[in-house]
Amino acid sequence: MMSEVVWIDNHCHLPDDPDQALEQVEHAARAGVLLLVDVGTDIDHSRAAITRAERFQSVVATAGVHPHDAKDGIDGLAELLEHPRVVAVGECGLDYHYDNSPRDVQRRVFAQQIELAHEHQLPLVIHSRSAWEDTFEMLDVHGIPANTVFHCFTGGPAEAEWALERGVTLSFSGIVTFPSATDLAEAAKMCPLGSMMVETDSPYLAPVPHRGRKNRPELVVAVGQKIAALKQVDVERVARATSLNAIDFYGLREPFARASSAT
Numbered sequence: 001m002m003s004e005v006v007w008i009d010n011h012c013h014l015p016d017d018p019d020q021a022l023e024q025v026e027h028a029a030r031a032g033v034l035l036l037v038d039v040g041t042d043i044d045h046s047r048a049a050i051t052r053a054e055r056f057q058s059v060v061a062t063a064g065v066h067p068h069d070a071k072d073g074i075d076g077l078a079e080l081l082e083h084p085r086v087v088a089v090g091e092c093g094l095d096y097h098y099d100n101s102p103r104d105v106q107r108r109v110f111a112q113q114i115e116l117a118h119e120h121q122l123p124l125v126i127h128s129r130s131a132w133e134d135t136f137e138m139l140d141v142h143g144i145p146a147n148t149v150f151h152c153f154t155g156g157p158a159e160a161e162w163a164l165e166r167g168v169t170l171s172f173s174g175i176v177t178f179p180s181a182t183d184l185a186e187a188a189k190m191c192p193l194g195s196m197m198v199e200t201d202s203p204y205l206a207p208v209p210h211r212g213r214k215n216r217p218e219l220v221v222a223v224g225q226k227i228a229a230l231k232q233v234d235v236e237r238v239a240r241a242t243s244l245n246a247i248d249f250y251g252l253r254e255p256f257a258r259a260s261s262a263t
Contacts, residue, residue: 004032005239006032006034006243007034007221007224008037008197008252009028009035010198010249012038012202014036014217015203022056024217025056025059028218028220031218035252035259037059038053038059038060039064039125040090041068041069042065042066042069043072043075043077043080046077050080050083050086057258060086060250061083062089062090063080063089064077065092065109067095067127068095068100073109081120087123087252088124089122089124089125089145090113090123090124092109092126093126094129094134094135094138095130096131103134107134110135114145118143122145123148123250124145127152136162144168147250149249151173152201153170164191171196171198172196173205173207174200174206175205176188176227177208177222188227193233194245196227196242197242197245198223198224199220200223202214202215203215206219210222224242243256
């Protein structure tokens with residue numbers, strides 16, 4: 001039986017295995033998660049996300065190159081952005097925690113993808129870890145696309161204020177449920193419902209009380225429940241606000257209508 005409360009997981013990475021992907025999509029639908037944004041992290045992974053979006057009515061894809069893979073360049077990305085099931089550029093950005101690609105290469109590839117978002121008039125999905133200052137500087141220099149989101153936002157009130165002042169959306173993941181994430185909790189409290197979305201980033205970052213297991217899109221409900229508790233509002237209000245935000249942000253009215261009619 002499907003939940004009466006409707007959610008959108010605006011950032012997940014579905015399994016490559018077709019049977020596992022189907023299982024996660026079906027379980028999500030039963031939990032009331034009617035639409036999933038399957039996010040690309042390199043050229044091949046973006047192609048795979050597009051294939052899944054073609055298969056499932058309730059899945060759309062993004063195409064982008066993660067900072068970990070920036071060293072491999074973005075050849076072929078512009079073509080993927082033309083696909084009708086692709087709704088955003090990314091995830092892209094800067095990750096100075098792992099430095100899997102040289103920082104100068106990360107910055108160049110991030111800049112290229114900001115420009116592609118402008119050129120294709122698509123939303124931009126940003127990954128930023130241990131690189132807030134450079135991320136902010138690059139967005140100020142290259143211009144912030146009209147719809148831009150910090151996925152898996154991990155900043156505190158200061159970073160949230162910078163983003164919100166510039167019209168950037170914050171997407172909260174299972175990290176907001178971790179007891180140690182006190183600064184992030186404060187950021188969630190101050191962020192207006194109209195400027196936030198929720199995500200799993202599955203298979204990573206399973207929320208409390210599911211830590212230690214692989215994350216999956218159905219658990220975005222736990223993220224929304226934590227946001228509701230922090231903001232002291234009804235869960236239904238968070239579900240409605242974040243879902244409408246995702247629909248408007250990614251232009252999902254038609255995909256959402258198809259997914260809703262299929263359940």
